[in-house]
Amino acid sequence: MTFPDYRDTVFLPKTDFPMKAGLPEKEPRILARWQAEDIYGQLRAARKGRPTFMLHDGPPYANGDIHIGHAMQKTLKDLVVRTQSLLGKDAPFVPGWDCHGLPIEWKVEEEYRKHKRNKDEVPVREFRAECRAYAQKWVDVQREQFKRLGIAGQWDKPYLTMDFASEAVIVSELLKFATSGQLYRGAKPVMWSPVEKTALAEAEVEYHDVVSTQIDVAFEIVESPIAELVGAHAVIWTTTPWTIPVNQAIAYGPDVEYVLVERGTGFLGFEGDEAFPYTDKFDPSTASGLTPEFWDHLNAAQKKIAVALKATGLDRLPAKILVARELLEQVNKRLAAQVAHIDWKAYGLQDVVIDFTDPRDRVFKGSDLAGTIVRHPLHHLGGFFATPRPLLPGDFVTTDAGTGLVHMAPDHGEDDFLLCKAHEIAPVFAVTADGTYRTDRPDWLWLQGMGNVISDKLNNPEGAICTALRDAGALLAAAKYEHSYPHSWRSKKKVIFRCTPQWFIPMDEPHGNVDTLRDTATAAIAATRFVPEKGRNRLASMVAGRPDWVISRQRAWGVPITLFVDRATGQYLQDAAVNARIVAAVREHGVDAWNAEDAQALLGNDYSLADYEQVTDILDVWFDSGCTHAFVLESGEWPELRWPADLYLEGSDQHRGWFQSSLLESCGTRGRAPYNAVLTHGMTLDAKGFKQSKSLGNTTDPAVLLRDYGADIIRLWTATSDTTEDHRIGDEILKGVADQYRKIRNTFRYLLGALDGFDAAERVAPADMPELERWVLHRLAEIDAELRRAVDDYDFSAYVTALSTFINNDLSAFVFDIRKDSLYCDAAGDPKRRAYRSLLDTLFHALTRWFAPVLVFTAEEIWGTRFPAGGSVHLLEWPAIDAGWRDTALAERWERLRALRSLATMAIEPARRDKLIGSSLEARLVIGAGHADAALIASVDFAELAIVSEVELLIDAEIETGIRVSTEKSHDARCERCWRYLPDVAEESGLCGRCAGVVGA
Template identity: 45%
Template sequence: MTDSTETSRDYRETLFLPKTDFPMRANLPKREPDWIAHWNAINLYQKQRAAENAKGPWTLHDGPPYANGHIHMGTALNKILKDIINRSHQMLGHDANYVPGWDCHGLPIEWKVEEEFRGKGRQKDDVPGAEFRARCREYAAQWLDTQREEFKRLGVIGDWDNPYKTMNFQSEADICGELLKIAATGQLYRGSKPIMWSPVEQTALAEAEVEYQDKRATQIYVKFPVRAGLEDASVVIWTTTPWTIPANRAVSFSSVIKYGLYEVTEMEESEFEPWSKPGDKLIAADDLWPAVAKAGLIKSANRLQDVDASTLVLDHPLKDMEGADGKYDFPVPLLEGSHVTADAGTGFVHTAPSHGEDDYVVWISNQTKLEGLGIDPIVPMTLDNAGCYTDVMPTRFQGLDVIRTSGKKRGQDGKANGEVLKALVECGNLLARGIMMLRDAHSWRSKAPVIRRATPQWFISMSKDGLREKALKAIDETKFWPDRGRNRIGTMVADRPDWLISRQRNWGVPITLIVGPNGELHTERDDADAINARILAKVEEIGVDGWFDTPLEHFMPEDNAGWEKVTDILDVWFDSGSTHAFCLKRREDLPDRADLYLEGSDQHRGWFQSSLMESCAIYGEAPYKGVLTHGFVVDEKGLKMSKSLGNTMSPEDISKQFGAEIMRIWTASSDWANDLKIGKEIIQTSADAYRKLRNTLRYMIGALDGFDASETVDYADMPALEKWVLHRLSEITDAHEGLVRDHDHKRIFSTLFNFCTVDLSAFYFDIRKDALYCDPLDSTRRRACRTVMNEIFLRLTTWLAPIMSFTMEEVWQARFPSDDSSVHLELFRSCPDEWENRALAAQVESIRDFRTATQEAIEPSRKEGIIRSSLEASVTGPSNPELLKALSALNISRQEVYANPADPQDTLADYLIISDVTLSEKAESFTVEDLKGKSLYRKCERSWKYFQGDGDITPRDKAAVMAFDN
C-alpha cells in the first residue's frame, strides 16, 4: 500500500449513482385504485379507440357472466386473461375494442326473487307477471353494477359505460328477431318427445344445464305376464326407475339376442319369502338368465324352449292392481329396438315413451303395428310440471310425486316409487328389488335429480336445412386453442339431438310465436312480416312485457280466430348464443364476426356451441374465427375449490392483501390450457416474481436519470456487450408478436422474467454498474450503456404492460410524467435489422461461460471469508481457442489497464468483475488469489478495484473525477 500521508478525498460525491424517487415498496392495494382513476380521468378507453390502428380491428367478444353474486377466482381469471389479450393486440397496432357483457335472464335470478316475495308473504302465483319481471330486472341490474366494479378493480379496460346486456330492451327485441328468422326457415318445430325436466325448477333443461352425479337408486326386476303366445309365462324386465312402470306401454327386444323360457324348480333359502316360487315360468335372455336367477333368489330352473319375442303380446304388470280403474287393460306389445343389448338387465327393456328417448323413438317408429293392435299411439302425458302423476293414471297414483321438490329432503325420491313397488307386490309381479349406485342426471343449478318427461316443447332441428353439417364445417374452419377443443366440440355437435329451446318459466325472453288452430305458425302467413314488425317494435319499446302483456289482437289484428300466443320463454343459452347479433352486428364500432371467443372449457357444450348453432342456423357460419378455452381454478393440491373444504380464495381478498397485479401475474404465468392451481404459496411466488421485476425496472429508472437524446451512441460505435443486449431485444421482438397472436402469455412472461433476472440483473447490469457509476460521464461506454438501457426500458415496459398494467403505468409515468398520457397508448416497438447479430451473440456466450466458471471458482473463497468481493480476487484460468477468438472479435482486452482512461474500452476483467485475470494455456483449472495486502496492489478508493500504480484511485477514476470537477 502507499506510504503517502496525503489525506484521501471522499469520492462518493463523484460517483454517478442511480437517482430515483420511484419507491421500492409497491403498496399495490393502495396505489392500484389511483391508476384506475388516472385511466378514467384521461378516458383511456376512448383514447385507444381514437388512436391510429394501422393493423385494423381485432375483436375478442365477451362471453357474458351471469349477473348474480360476487365474482370468484374463475371469473377473475377469465376477465384478466381477456384483458391481457386485448391490451396485447391493442399494442400490436390493432383497435382491440372490448365490449363487456352480461347474461341477465334465467332461473337463478328468478329463484332469488321468488324467495324475496315469499319472505314478504307473497307466493309467485300471487305476483303479477309484470311486477315479478320488473323485480328480476332490478335484481340483475344490482349485481351487474357490483360485478362491473369488481372487474374494473382487476384493471380490465373496456366500454364499461355501454356494456351489452341480454335484458336491454333492444337486446330482447333482437333475440326475438333471431328466433323469428329461424322460424321463417322452417327449422323450428314443436314436438312432445321426452326431454330433461327438473321437477324442482319446474322447467325443461338442455343437456348443457345437466351434470351427472352418483345417486342411490332402487333397481327392480318386474314380470310382465304374457297375454298371447305363451300363457302362464312372464317376460322379465329390469329398471332403476320404478316410478316409470305406471307409464309403461311396451317392452323392447332385440332380434339378435337369444331368449329362453325358464321354469323355476327350486328357490334359495332366505330370511324372507321370495316373490318367485317353483313352477313360475320366466322369459329372459339366455346370457343374462344367471344374473336374473340370482337376483330373484332362484336356485335352479329348467330351460324349456327358445322364445321368439316378436310373437308375444303382454299384459301390463299393474293390470289387476286394486284401484286400476281399468286403465291398464290395454295390450303391451313387444317392439324391436336397436338400443336393446345383453350387456345388463334381462335382455328386455321396459318402454315408457313419455320418459325415455329410446323408448319414444321405438314407440313412434311402430305406429302402424300399434294401430293394428288397437293401441292409441299418442304419447301419454303421465307427469305434470311438478313431477306428479296426472289423471292419465289410476286414481291411486294421481298426485304422487316422483321427486320431492321442497323441504329438507328436496331432491330425494317422492312417494311414487314406494306406491308402485307396493302395487307390484300386490299383483304378484315383482321378482326382485335392490339398491345400487349409478350416475344420474342432476340440474347444475338446483343439484336435484332431473327426469325425462314428454311435454310439448319447441326445438330447432339439427337436420332441417343442414344445420349439423353447417356447424361441423364451421368448426373445421375455426382456430382452436388448445387444438383439442376442435374434437371436443365437434363430437358434441355430431352427436347432439335437436336443440330444445323452450322453458316454462317467467324471467326470460319470450318465444314470440303465434300458433294457429292446426298448429301452423304465424311466420307461415302472408302477413308474417307485418306481424313480426309489431312484435319486435313492442318488445323494443318496453322489453319482454311487450309480448306478455299485449293482446294478441295488437300483433295479429286480422284473421286471428283460433290463434294463440306461445307463453314459453327461450332457453337462456339462446339468449347468450345471440350476443353476436345484438352486440357485434348491431354496434358500428365492432365487426360482424369476432376474432376470438374465450371462456372456460365447459363452454364447448355451452356458449361456444349455442353461439355456433344460432349463427349457423341464420347466417351459415360461426360467429367467431377462433376459440380459446381455459381450465378451472383449483387449489394447490388440484382439488376443486369449495367452502366446505376451506380452500377458497377470493379476488377481493387477494387484491386487499397483495394487489390485483399479483393476480394478473399469476394468470399470465399459468398454463391456461389446463386447470390452474392457486393458493397462498403460489400467490407468494407471483409476489416474489413481481418484486424482482419491480427492482429491475426501478434500477433502470435510476440509472437513466437525466438521460436525453444527446447522449445517444450510434450502433456502430457501441461496445460488444451493448450490441449483445440489442441482439437479445431483437430476438425477443421477433418471437413476441407470434406469442401474442398465439395467446401464449405464459411464454411471454417467462421470457421477459428470465431476460430481466438472468440476462439483465445477473449479467448485463452486474457488469455495467462499474461503468455507469465510475466512468467519465461522456465516455462512450457509459453513454452506450444508457442508450441501450433506454431501448430496454421502452420495450420492456410495453411488453409487460398488458400483464402488469398498474406497475408499468407507474414505471412509465416515473420517466415520462404526464397528466394526459399512458403506457397503454404506446405500441410495441420494432428493432433495426442491424441489431440481429447471431455471431456476436455466440461469442458473448463463450465469454459468459468463462465468467460462470470464474464465479464458481471464486465462490469457495467467498464462503470461507477469504474475500468478500470478487474485486478482491485475482484469477488465473485456462484459456481456450473459442474464448481467445471471442475476445479478439469483440475487441475485449486481456489487460486490466485501459488504453484511454478517459474513454475506457472493455477488458475481460470487466466482464468477470474481478481486478486481475490471467489466461494460461498450461492451466487446467482456476486458481484464485486474494489481492488484499499484496504489495503491488492497492484498492481504488472510488471504484474499489485493486490496481497497480500510484495514487488512491485508478487512472480511469482520475479522469472521471477530473471531468466531474470541471
C-alpha cells in the first residue's frame, strides 16, 4: 500500500550553521569585526567595578616571528584571563615586549657586518635608534600574530621596555637599590661571552655537550713542613687548559687523604719465545741464574723505551707525585692512555706500563699540607709566573674526579676567587674582553696569535698551553673529555668565567633593619602559590644557591646604570635631587638622556663632573623585565591594573629568568613578591618527544597551523595538553584535536538545529520536566562545580575533558539519542518535547559560554548564528546553574538505568549482526530481571530508553544482579512517520496513534 510522504510533518533540526568549519577563512573576518566593534573595550566597560583578576604578561623578546611555544603560552594566558572574565571578574590583559639587550644589538651588528660597517664608528645615538626601530618592527609583527590567535588584550597600548616612561621607571627602580645601599661595584668572576664582549646572567646561558681537553699538570713542591714532599710534584686536573697560565694557588681538602707515590716503568719483553717481566724497581741482587744475555736485553729495551717516551714528551715525568689516595687509580689510567698508542712490538716489547705506585707510599691528611709551596710549571718565563704558589685549604675540594688537588685561578672561578681573596691573592685580569690574553705585559706575549681562550689553538692536546707544559716536563696526561659546557643562548658560542669590574646587587647583606635579599625572597616564595607545586622547590633552590646578582653589561642598547662615582672615594653619589633630575631626563628623552654632554646638568650646581666618573655600563635586561611590575601594574599608565599581580605565567625556564628577576627586584624594593601565584608550563616538543630545533627540522610553525587548521585548533590543542609538563605537537596529534573539534562543533550544530524557533513561551520549568531532563540538569550542576574547580586550578585539560566527556557520553551517546524521537515526532506543544527543548536551551547557553574561552571564534559563530543581534558571546558571564538541580538519589537511579540500558544495547548487536533486524527500532526485547531492577525498568519507558519497539519484562527472582535479555524481531507494523514498530499503526494511514494525532490524520 502506498502512503503519503510524511517527511514535511517531522520536526527535523534546521540551522544555517555549517558542519564544515572553514576556520582559516572565517576567523580573520570575525577578528576584524571584534576590532571594529572594540569588543575588548566593551568588555572592560561591562566589568568595571567588579572584583579584579590581574595576570601580568611576561614580555616575549622582540626579535623574530613567534614560534609554537609563544603561541601555546599566549593562548594559555588567554584561557586564564577569559575564564576569569567569564566568572564575572574584571580581568584586563596588557601585553608587553622586552625590547632592550644583546640579541637585538647583535642583529643590528649583523646588518653592519654585511655592509662592512664598524659599529664602533657609528654614533651611539644612531646605533640605538636602529636598535629601537628593529625592536619596534618585530613588536608590530608579533602583535598581529598574537591577535590572529584570538588573544584578547590591550593591543593598541601594550607595554614596551623601551618606552621612555618604562625606561624612566627602570632607572628609578635601580636608584632605589642604590639609595638603600643594595648596590656595589666589585671585581669577581662572572660568566662572560668573548664573542659578544659582555657579562651574561645565568638565564642567558644554555648548556651543550662539548669535547674539551683534560690535562693532569705537575707543580713542583719547593717548600713544605713535610720534608719528603720537597722535590715531589703536586698534580692537578682541569678541563680548561687556558686557565693554567693564570694559576695562583692550589687547593686541597683538609679532610682528604693524600698519598706520595713514585713513578715506575714496567714492561713485558721477549727472549726467543719466552716473555719476561721487568720493572725499574727490579732489584738484581735478589735474582739468581740470570744470564749476561738477559741483562743485555734489558738494557737494550730500556734504551728503546727511553727513545719512545722522549718522542711523547713523557721522558721527563716527575719521579714522585702527590694526589688524593682515592683518585690515584684514575690518575694512572689517564697516564697509561698516553703511551697506549705506541707500537711497542716494534721495539721487541709486548707492552709497557707507566704508573705511580710504591708499596712504601706515604699518606697525609690534607690539613698536614698547610704551608706547602709549589712553583708554577712555567716559572722559567719569569715575571708573574715566578711567584711561588701556596697550597690552600678549600672546603669545596672533593674526590669525585680529578686528583683531589684543584688549581686556583681567581680570574676565572667563583671558588677560586673567594679562596684567593681570603688569602689576599688578587686576580690579574690577564684575559681581555674578546677572550685574548693582554698584550701590555711580557708575561703573556707568548700566547699572542693563538686566538681567544676558547679556541683549539690554545686548548687542544697539541695546542700552545699543552705544548708549553709538555716542554716544561709538567704535563702528565692530555686527552679529550666530553662534558656539558655553558654557551651564550644568543651567539651559541662558549662562555668563560672572567673576573671584571661589575655592578652587583648583594644577596646576603642586610640593609638597615631589613633582612638580606636572599632571606626576603625565600620568605616570599613560601608565601606564593605555585601551580604545579614543584615550581616552589625549583625557584627556592635557585634563589638559595645563586650568587650576587650581576646587573651590569658592557653594551650600548639598554637602560644605563645611572650612577656617578666619586673618583676619590669610589662611592656612588646618593642625592635625591640628582636622582630626580636623572629620572625626569630619561622620561623625556629615553636612554639617550644619559650622556657625557648632559652629565653636568644632571649633577647640578652642587657637584663638579671633574670629581665624578659617569658609569657607562647598561643594565642586565633581566633587571629591565624584572621591573615590569613597577611600570605596568603601578605606574597608572593602565588605570585598570593593580599591584601585585594575581598570577605570573611562563615556561619552566623562567624560574631562573623572569620569575626570579621579578621576585628579586620586588623583594629588594618592596619586601615581597610582585605576584600572588606562579603558574609554570613545560616545553613544547615534537611528536616524538624531542626538543624542537631549526637545525633538526622538527619545528612547528604557528603560521602553517593557522593556514591549515585555524586558531581554534591551536587553542583546543593547548587546552587539552597537560601544559604543566613537557608536551608534544605533530600531525597525528593535531588530527586527533581536529577530530575532537568536529565532535564539539557537531554537538552545537545539533543544538542550533533542535532549537529552531524556540521561544520563552515554550519553556518548561525544571521542576516540571521528566526525570531524564532533570538528570541532565543534575549533571550540569556537577559539571559546573568541576569547571569552577578547574578554573581555580588553572587546569584547562581537566576543563575541556569534563566538557567533552559530558557532550560525548552524556548528551550525544545518550540523551540526544533517546530524545530524538520526541524532538522529531511529538506534537510541537507536547509537554515532553517542550521540556526537552527547554533543556536544550539551557544546555546551549551553558555550553556556549563554557566553550567560549577555548574556542573563541567558533563560540562567536555559534552565538551569532542563533542570536544575530545578540552582541558578542565574550561579553557574557558564567551560566546561571542552580545548585538546587543537584539530586543525588535521581543521579544514582539514572546511573543504574544507564547501566541496564547498556546491557540491553549489547544484546541487540548480535541480532543486528546476524541481520535478524536492521534498525534497533525493529527489536522486541524480553528482559528477565530481579525484583529491584525489574521495578526500576518498569518505572520508565524502557523501550524508549533502549530505542526498541517493545520491552517485555519478566521478574526472575534467581537473578541477583544484572539482566537477561533476548532479542526478537517485532511483529508489529512500522509507523511511516516515526519509524517505530507499534501495535496501533493504522493500516489505512500507516501512522501510529501519536503521529496520526500530530498530522491530523
